[in-house]
Amino acid sequence: MVCCIGGAELAVAYWLDRPVFDKLTKPVIQKAEQLWQRGGEVIAAGRFWLTDKFAQPALMEQETVDPQKASEPMLSDGGEAITDPSVTELTIKDGQELLTGGSISVAYFAQSDSAWKDKSYGNDPIGSYGCGPTVMAMAVQSMTGTKTDPEKMAAWCAVHGYWAPQSGSYHSIVQGVADAFGLECDPAGTLSADELRLQLSGGRIAVALMKAGHFTSGGHFILLRGTTVEGKILVADPNSRARSLAAWDAQTIIDELSDSRSAGAPLWFLSKSVQD
Structure with a gap:
């Protein structure tokens, strides 16, 4: 009843x-x-x-995306391992990994770190699809001093519409994060290896979207963090500490940049805001 x-x-x-x-x-x-x-x-x-x-x-109607998923690179040889700590080394300060040398010391984060690899970027795991927010976390903390990490940055990026389901990040993540956290962001357009070296030796860093080659077998965001005295490029690869401790030929970087031109891709130079 x-x-x-x-x-x-x-x-x-x-x-x-x-x-x-x-x-x-x-x-x-x-x-x-x-x-x-x-x-x-x-x-x-x-x-x-x-x-x-x-x-x-709504974003997808306006912007194409190079799918990014953590993978082994298509090519295995290319970077020259650096053993001289005066050029660069991976050290730890106050519990934070730091890549020394280059334009600035870079707070290094690996997307595969157990602290966040299984955490969500939208509905995808950071370990597989989080190279975008991981690179932007490195850039923001290194250039502004704002404390962050891949988990926090991934949450922010997902809420603000930069997560591309099962594809990583929309390319507009770079400009969007830079604007929100007070960084100057300049898409590079077409440039030569010499121009790349010149820009990086002048105190700027760059976010690079790579295609299949020495860094990935698909699409992948990395950070270009400076040059050596020989003109090689230093990188911060969120999917490899070893590649982050190698010196790379500038022409290799240029040749392996994504073919996409969406939202400023494939290369964005970052610098501190003029008012800073």
């Missing part, structure tokens, strides 16, 4: 028979408490569902 009880009946029970009132309302109160506890999870899930279903298609 199903009983339907209205507000008037509950009011009478409340004043005349409190045990009956408590018995009638207890299931409702328990259900409400459960829903309240799950509210945070529902809101978070709903946010990413809305981003996936509505915000992302």
Whole structure:
């Protein structure tokens, strides 16, 4: 038998028979408490569902993307391992890995770090698809001093529409993060190996979107962080500490830049804001 009880009946029970009132309302109160506890999870899930279903298609209509997924490089040889710590080394300061040398010391993050590799970038794992936010976390912390990491940056980028489902990041992630965190961002356009060396030796760093070659078998964001005295390029590769401790021929970098020209791709120079 199903009983339907209205507000008037509950009011009478409340004043005349409190045990009956408590018995009638207890299931409702328990259900409400459960829903309240799950509210945070529902809101978070709903946010990413809305981003996936509505915000992302709007971006996709305007912007193509080179899919990025962590992979072994198509080519295995190319970089020259650096053994002289005066050129560059990976050290630790206050618990943070740092790549020395180059234009500036770079706070290094690996997307495969156990602290965040299984954390979400939208609905994808950072370890597989998070080279974009990992590179931008390196750039932001190194150039502005703002404390961040791949997990925090991935969450920010997903909320702001830069996560490309099962493809990594939309290329507009670079300009978007730079604008939000107070960095100057200049798409490079077409340039020569000599021009690349000149820009990097002048105190700037660059975000580079690479195609299949020595850094990936698909698409991959890396950071170009300076030059050696011989004119080789220093990088910070979020998918390889070894490649981050090698010197690279400038022409190799130029040749393996993505063919995409979407949202400033494939190369963006970053510098501190003039007002800084």
